[in-house]
Amino acid sequence: MSFRVAIMTDETGWHTGRLKKAFRVRDVEARCVDLADCRIDTTWRPHGLAIPGFGHALPDAVFVRGIAGGTFEQVTLRLGILHALRECGVPVYNDARAIERSVDKSMTSFLLNRYGVPTPATWAAESTAHAQRVLMRETAAGRQVVMKPLFGSQGKGLKKPGVRLPSLKAFSQVAYLQRYVDTGTPGFDWRVLVIGGKAIAAMKRVGGEDWIHNFARGARCEPAELTPALTEAAVRATAALGLDYAGVDLIPAEGGRPVVLEVNGVAAWRGLQSVTPLDIAALLVDDFLDRKLAVSKGTLALASGDERV
Known part of the structure; x- marks a missing residue:
């Protein structure tokens, strides 16, 4: 058979x-x-x-x-x-456990932090009052935050709130806040594909809809060098979540050091395939x-x- x-x-x-x-x-x-x-x-x-x-x-x-x-x-x-x-x-x-970890952004942030993978400061809670205090504190320090749906992909539903927190109703009554990292204009991030514990290829996603750099939201894909810093961060992030393969989204923080934003356990690779000669499916x-x-x-x-x- x-x-x-x-x-x-x-x-x-x-x-x-x-x-x-x-x-x-x-x-x-x-x-x-x-x-x-x-x-x-x-x-x-x-x-x-x-x-x-x-x-x-x-x-x-x-x-x-x-x-x-x-x-x-x-x-x-x-x-x-x-x-x-x-x-x-x-x-x-x-497997299901690894996918559950990557789909839940709060658990992803928790595990990245627990295993020492560089990632922006993140807060997740059901309390509107607590989330509002976080927002006010970050604003007072001259920083912005990004509000994201706990479950979501392709940059859908992301917001940069002002001084007042939006209603949690649109976010299923959960506030997931992440410190915003500004990469300038046009903004960009990196997507690194990790397969079997090895970083295989990387691309830079430039532009898109305002500050959201997803291929599905109009970002331009460019080939990127797999630097040692990108490789290490992406591989460690994938291992922290126990994934066989992953698309790791990173952004340059202060000094250019890459920090991990998200880890995709059911990663698409059409954009990355367009800028690499590797046969990713193979x-x-x-x-x-x-x-x-x-x-x-x-x-x-x-x-x-x-x-x-």
Whole structure:
């Protein structure tokens, strides 16, 4: 029986096409599956998990490319499916625990700080009064803060409040504040892709919508040198969150030292691919198969026995 991989994604397109091609080169059958279509079913023998396209069997391994947004309950169930797959001995890249850490910006900030990774000062709380005091204190010191949704990506929902804190209603009643780092005009940040504990490539994202430097918000992608400082910060950030692969967003602070803003556990790489000759999908697949699955070979041997046919 051929080795079968499920690419978990809520949409098919450029990224999944690249991944499927890279898996074909390695003689691996890869099938796209939406986590929203998976289910826990304790009558579905032998595992109690139903994964579309795999019948009563399970995939030999899972590559997580995308998880659709939804209600708290929907997202919890989708992550629960990934947890359940791991419990069944199926290697998951990145696994649910690591994705949970990276999706929750407050936990990302906590872990970066705990493990000594340079990152801007950050505050997260449900108290409007506390958040207002933070804002007033930072303003009095001549600094600005950025207010972000706790869960979000592609620069959506970011605000730079004035002296008054906006209503927390638009932020699901949670205030996540991060000290703003000004990079001048036009502003920029770096995206570094880390795969298997190694920084692979970097780009500079310049401009965009005002001070938000996301490719999806109109920023211009330029190749960037992988300096030792960028490499060290990105690799340490990825390790702090326990990710197999990650897109690490960094910005130059005082003296040009890079500090980590965010770590993306389900990172897109189309912008980065446009400025590097490396085949990023192939590098991801090679690391997935050669490092991740080699480590889990004993587990795979047990999990891919008779009960999966």
